[in-house]
Amino acid sequence: MNDQRTEPEKDGPAVPPAKDVEQPTAATGGRAAQVLREVTTGGFGVTVLAFVLALVIGGLLIIAVDPDVTDAASYIFARPADFFGAAWASVTDAYTAMFRGAVFNYDAPTAARALRPLTETMTVATPLIIAALGIAIGFRAGLFNIGAQGQVLMGAAIGGYVGFTWSLPPVLHLLLALLGGILAGGVWAGIAGFLKARTGAHEVIVTIMLNYVSLYLVAFLLTTSAFTREGSNQPKSPGIRENAQLPLLLGDQFRLHAGFVVAILAAFFVWWLMTRSTWGFRFRAVGSNPNAARTAGMAVSSSFVLVMVVSGALTGLAGAVQILGTEKALTGGIAGSIGFDAITVALLGRSKPLGIFFAGLLYAGLNVGGRVMESSTGTSINIVLVIQALVVLFIAAPPLVRAIFRLPSQPALTKGASA
Incomplete structure (x- = not known):
């Protein structure tokens, strides 16, 4: 009994309860983590993730309809690098063409045409x-x-x-x-x-x-x-x-x-x-x-x-x-x-x-970029329409986006923050 009573005096002051230890953490690193979670799972974060998810699915559709990719798929087990290279080139060419047509044409000869x-x-x-x-x-x-x-x-x-x-x-x-x-x-x-x-x-x-x-x-x-x-x-x-x-x-x-x-x-x-x-x-x-x-x-x-x-x-x-x-x-x-x-x-x-x-x-x-993508790479502009529809679908269903990316739900975050 005496040893138990004097044990804290030997090893130093008693360790405060876990609840008291977490309070300063929430004010420093814990607060930053909380803000990060709110950004990634809040309305803006879900919108960004919905757009990314729509682009990924659109990329898969581009791969599926590209003739070079389908040709490489016929011998994928013999030379898999050809298939993945063709798939990557198909998606990057389409999306870079869309970027050049909608935001900035870095291949343009003049600054005016680049900004057009x-x-x-x-x-x-x-x-x-x-x-x-x-x-x-x-x-x-x-x-x-x-x-x-x-x-x-x-x-x-x-x-x-x-x-x-x-x-x-x-x-x-x-x-x-x-x-x-x-x-x-x-x-x-x-x-x-x-x-x-x-x-x-x-x-x-x-x-x-x-x-x-x-x-x-x-x-x-x-x-x-x-x-x-x-x-x-x-x-x-x-x-x-x-x-x-x-x-x-x-x-x-x-x-x-x-x-x-x-x-x-x-x-x-x-x-x-x-x-x-x-x-x-x-x-x-x-x-x-x-x-x-x-x-x-x-x-x-x-x-x-x-x-x-x-x-x-x-x-x-x-x-x-x-x-x-x-x-x-x-x-x-x-x-x-x-x-x-x-x-x-x-x-x-x-x-x-x-x-x-x-x-x-x-x-x-x-x-705007979809039309340039179609003329430059031959990718159908209907892919853009699919991307637009998917963005709306995912934004209209935030729980689906959170489930796909395995993110905690907003009510759980609020509860955890308040605790």
Whole structure:
């Protein structure tokens, strides 16, 4: 008994409990490890891992369809190095071509041509970012605006009409043309919001139907004298007057225009609206729990209308930017797939302005680089479409990404951190 009591005095002070020892570690190295785990398993980390996983699967598809790889596979057991070398060359050639077409062409003879891919990516991303910001407002308010395609068309039609019909001073003409696109998109989406507020009609069905209405309405307008170019039998409007065009940012050798600045300003506006304004608080409250918002005295029905109007105003602005900055004339296919792609961009960006901005650049880069990849290596651009779909799939299912990479779940990390 005496030996047991004096043992701590012989060997030094008693060792404190394990809990006391871990406290300083959590403040130093443990804190760094915790931050690393949060980065790799949080929303941003899952997005990056989802993109990497999609690229890996896309690489496997490139290998599967490459004729040189399939030829080498026929004698893989005799000379395995040939197969793996051909597979590696196939994937690296495809992805480097995509990089050169979307970001930086290091083989270009001049600096201007080397930077042109990045400017093309920014140009293609501009309407995607603006339209996705509008869709994100609806998402965060609990409304699914699937009618962005029609709102982009209407914004392009009205904004373009102001641009090629009116004759006004430079700055005023451009601002009124942009305003025309904003109003057209807001009114078009407001129809769905009004019907939902007054009759309970589901916004998804209404906005999808309005897509078809806008498509055929624009096709009809292009047959009228007001929207048809003089001396042409093609369904194409007159060109946008110079005073209404968005100015180029880097000179005539690049297509990048001031619409990209408009996209940045729109992202700041959406951030302020949803996080700093009373309207944004109402939108988020209605989206989280309409019944609770109604109990708190908020006008839920009018909020539905306002959400759709603001959402459509942004998507209409995207259409106006597209015609005033990139296309310079109205055609039936001016919207392309901007409205539908913007839904994907909003999902990739998790309905947050900063996330949408970078998601739009990523999505546009895949499209622009995919065309260069196809022309340079013969790899089908459908591979790019598969990669885009896989990114959305994996981002929509974070537990799947964590399971594939064997990462701890977010609730477990929170519990461990709090302990």
